[in-house]
Amino acid sequence: MDAAAQQEKPGESRFDAILDAAEGVFAARGYDGASLRVIAERAQVAQALIHYHFKNKAQLFEAMVARRSAAINDNRAARLEALMAGEAAPALEAIVDSLFRPTIEVGRGDGDDAGAYARILASVASSADARDQALAERYYDPIARAYIDALQRVLPGLSRADAVWAYLFAIGVGVTMMAKTGRPRRLSDGICDDGNAEEMLARIVPFVCAGIRALA
């Protein structure tokens, strides 16, 4: 009983417990700021167990990104495929929604760690570091290309270059806004809340769609 109560998510494997803890600590402190000791402590395992399951710190980080990005991008791919399956081209709004919604449904919990993975993503996305760009290339470039293709099919007037820019601008908005920094609330004296993902999405989608159409 007590042991189960102490465990954050009873029943999950220690392997997953390490990944969960890693997500929280990496998000809060950054790659270098995060220490394996703290991750082990939060996962309630010995530090050496991390090295047993993962070769080193870099591989733990990659495993964490891989797990989350697979969940998000599989969801994205399924939605996008469903949209593009029909004869008629879908609405741009539907495509953009399918790009962002998975990040709030599987990439953003509702607990204290809401936005944790989004912050990691933001740091990876805006980094020129070779390790981060390699991660972006492996786990996010394939789905990016699928969305760029979709944008061109929905807006035939959009050149390839503009489609790429449009996608990257959209991701730029999404990634910074999902990070749940608290800045919207501060700047608006409490009116705007980046903790309310649905409210935010209701603004992001029209903003991004109008921006994309302006490039076409």
Added chain:
Amino acid sequence: MDAAAQQEKPGESRFDAILDAAEGVFAARGYDGASLRVIAERAQVAQALIHYHFKNKAQLFEAMVARRSAAINDNRAARLEALMAGEAAPALEAIVDSLFRPTIEVGRGDGDDAGAYARILASVASSADARDQALAERYYDPIARAYIDALQRVLPGLSRADAVWAYLFAIGVGVTMMAKTGRPRRLSDGICDDGNAEEMLARIVPFVCAGIRALA
């Protein structure tokens, strides 16, 4: 001669040399990943000199942000004031341009370090860490409020909440795109180049303006 040749920017003070070096190293490795040893080495000073000029690592980081943000935001404030001085409301495009152009003119050199400060900004902007948010509040919230006011004056139909969101979305696009990660080139097979700031700005401004108008 030799000593002067070794110095990166002959004539500048060692104080500034430390700040320049810090900018490059913090941008490349992040706050925790950056080491004072490496910064001292790049600035060609003894490590202890950093502690002579700056109380500690956190204060060095803040001094670096303060120096750059002052240059960028003074430039922004001057442009914005000039735009808002006239009787007639200026074009939205002019306001958005005045928001981004200073970051490429004073925040982004054309050398190897182009985008260095933008990457730092991106990590600060997408962080929920108390230290980073305190920096954002001190150095970027005042100019942010000025721009939010300006947006409402140019687009009277824009509510306060929407103006705040619009500003944050715009910053989200700008900050991720100025970071010069190389991802645009990779995703576009070489067509798009985030090293060409002018070309990028020519797309960002219409994208953002159309997005803002969609919220009004």
Added chain:
DNA sequence: TCTACTTGACTGATCGCTCAGTCAGCCTGC
């Protein structure tokens, strides 16, 4: 069914190293 052996999960102790920060004292120009 008992015993001997194997395996996979896991741990505490500790390694070599790097970190930010300190301090006594050395130059150099006024």
Added chain:
DNA sequence: GCAGGCTGACTGAGCGATCAGTCAAGTAGA
């Protein structure tokens, strides 16, 4: 001669990683 700029030598703390060893759960042979 002294104040301010600056340095080399040093420290305690914390880092990622390693390693020998524990322990429970099989598996196999008699």
